[in-house]
Amino acid sequence: MEWETVIGLEIHAQLTTNSKIFSGSATTFGAEPNTQASLVDLAMPGVLPVLNAEVINCAAKFGLASNSTVAKHSVFARKNYFYPDLPKGYQISQMELPIVHDGYLDIEFEAAGKSDGKLATKRVGITRAHLEEDAGKSLHEDFQGMTGIDLNRAGTPLLEIVSEPEMSSAKEAVAYMKKIHSLVRYLGISDGNMQEGSFRCDANVSVRPVGQKELGTRAEVKNLNSFRFIEKAINHEVERQIDLIEAGGAVVQETRLYDPDKDETRSMRSKEEANDYRYFPDPDLLPVVIDDAFIEAIRAELPELPDAKRARFESEFKLGADDARQLTASREVADYFEAALAAGGEPKQAANWVNVELAGALNKADLSLGESPVTAEMLGGMLKRLADGGLTSKMAKEVFAAMWDGEGSADEVIEKRGLKPTDSSEVEGIIDGIIAANPGQVEQFRSGKEKVFGFFVGQAMKATKGQADPKQVNDLLRAKLKG
Amino acid sequence: MLRQGLKLMNQQVAVSGLKIPGVMKMSLTTEKVEQIAYLARLALDAKAVPEYAENLSSILALVEQMDTVNTDNVEPLAHPLELTQRLRADVVTEQDHRDDYQQSAPATEAGLYLVPQVID
Structure with a gap:
């Protein structure tokens, strides 16, 4: 039988605020355990949550950038469950009236069976994006047979972005996740750091026979904190479900944990029975009301977004689609490129140097762009000499290597080494x-x-x-x- | 919103009268009561469960009666106060008082609160 995969993603992006969503505690990563846990975060009796204005700004920015409606009236609700890293016994989240809803993003991905080398495109609906607080951390190392709880992360603001179940392959899911990742970083509302857990994803996966309208029973795969894992985990889960059904079994609606070491998902039985969260509006918090003036002020603050930047790079600099896509995948790279170009280089040459030579050198040295020994200004100086005939492309490679090794600017290297193209x-x-x-x-x-x-x-x-x-x-x- | 809420109550009185339900359509089984108690981590005396089932069922019956009122033109009420949420500036105002807070914890180690082992 031919099977069709249906995937929906729930992405949690940690918002880059100084303080927590409902308390004045710091949100710095890596602090000593419980040194950033105030009485509110510890859920001491009698404390009240007070909402951080910045999280509303962040959510509104995301809403506008994702073609969504920013709700003028939204409500916080309690999601009830018991776990030691959630001392209140409920998580403050949003249920019926989220702050952002009904949007979409267009994604591009390599489609199977498409032979013209072009990327396929697809519009993925965004059901909603709501604000909520993160839980603390449980440390299961042995503390005399007990579990250690660090509540520094409790109350850290999250934006949970829920897609429509509209993706039909792991590749599409990865493309969508990368799109959101790029967007939140462009907007400056999340650092997107996956190692530190600032950007993570749960995938709802189901399969159905091709042509069937109703969705199959889904399983929720948790713990997906890298683009590579999400692709592997979804592919694994799809295979597991098809094998199960073809062998006469049925998929059970449950939460499954992806184990990257074994490349498999396994059932988290302990969470199953607790799946009755009994949401209700949080009486400690009043409805959040915003007006058109606020939304327009946020709109005016929005930076140039990835799709617009890419289109501009193609038209203004006459770059090819691939070059423009690569340069605008992150705001840092795009800014670096434009800064380098400002020194007087030629756009196609500059794109090639940033995307190939610089990217290769950074990759080899395992450095991020921010750590590059060759700054945008330095590369720009070299590109200018390339463009005005002061360097051959072969010499440029020598100059780049010398700049990388700290020998100064391009002009300094050219002079010191007496580089001069034969006239x-x-x-x-x-x-x-x-x-x-x-x-x-x-x-x-x-x-x-x-x-x-x-x-x-x-x-x-x-x-x-x-x-x-x-x-x-x-x-x-x-x-x-x-x- | 407060006015709407009151209007809703008045409507109900007008439409159906405020009957204390004698016959219960929606009734909770004792198993359901036990499950609810478990979700709320409440220890119930097994002998009291049937009584809880009956009392909780009466509340549900009342809710069901309210459900019969036409609320098409009434906005759902999230909070009884006609006020909106005040916001706080994004500033760190809390200092580290871990040592004070941990004095009342039954067990701590290396700055962590210790709880009975949780297995996922």
């Missing part, structure tokens, strides 16, 4: 000499032996000790050999 009259003279000295090869070339061309290039580069611009050599040789 064209000099190259012409050399080429004339080579042509005169090799009449046999000239004859062969003129009679159609294209291969001999390489011989001339080799001779010319040798004679100029590799300092000549290969493109210039090529052009001159072609012109002169034609006779």
Whole structure:
């Protein structure tokens, strides 16, 4: 039987606020256990939550950037369950009236069976995005047979972004997640750090026979904190469900935990019976009401978003779709590119240097763009020399390596090392000499032996000790050999 | 919203009269009561369960009676006060008082609160 996969994602993005969503505790990552847990976070009797204004700004930014409705009236609710890292016995979240709802994002992904090399596109609906507080952390290492609880993370603001069940492959799910990741980082509302758990995802996965309208029973796969894991976990879960059904079994609606070490999902039975959260409006918090003026003020603050930036890069700099996509995938790279270009380089050359040479060097040294020893200004200085003929592309590689090693700016390296492309009259003279000295090869070339061309290039580069611009050599040789 | 709430109550009185339900349509089984108690982590005396079932069922019956009122033009009420949420500036105002707070905890170690082991 042919099967169709249906995937919906719930993404939790931790918001980059200074203080918690309902208390004045700090949210700094990695602090000593419980040093950022106030009486509110500890759920001491008599305390009341007071909402942080910044989380409303963050949610509204996301809503506007995801073509969603930003609700003028939203309500916080209690989600009741017992777990030691949730001392109140309920999580403050939003249920019936979330702050953001009914939006969409367009994603691009490699589709199976598409042979023209172009990416497929798809519009994925965003059901809702709501504000909630994070729980604390349970440390299951052995403390004399007990569990250790750190409540520093309790009360950290989260935006939970829920998609429609509209993705039909792990690749689409990854593309959607990357899109959201890029968006929240562009907006500056989340650092998107997956290692630290600031950006994580649960996937609702089900399968159904092709052509069937009703959705199959879904399983929720938790603990997906890398783009690689989400793809593997979904593929694994789809296979498990198909095998199960084809063997005569049935999928049970449950929560499953992905184990990256074993590359499998397993049932979390302990959470199953607790799945009755008995939501109700939190009487400690009043409805959140915002007006048009607020929404318009937030709209005015929005930065240029990835899709718009990409379109501008294509039209303003005449870049290809791939280059523009790669450069705008993160705001940092896009800003670096534009800063480098501002020094006077040529856009296609600049794109190539940022996407290939710089990206390769950073990857090799395991550095992030922010840690690059070659700043945008330095690369820009080099690109300017490339564009004005002060460097050949071969010399540029040498200059880049020298800048990387801390030898200063491009101009400093050029001067120190005495780099200078051989000028064209000099190259012409050399080429004339080579042509005169090799009449046999000239004859062969003129009679159609294209291969001999390489011989001339080799001779010319040798004679100029590799300092000549290969493109210039090529052009001159072609012109002169034609006779 | 408060006015709407009152209007709703008045409507109900007008439409159906405020009957104390004698016949219960929606009734809770004792198993359901036990499950609710478990979810709320309440220890019930087994002998008291039938009585709880009966009392809780009367409340549900009353709710069911309210459900019969036409509320098409009434906005759902999230809070009885006609006020909106005040917001706080995003500033860290709390200092570290871990040592004070942990004095009342039954067990701590390395700055952590210790609880009976939880297994996922």
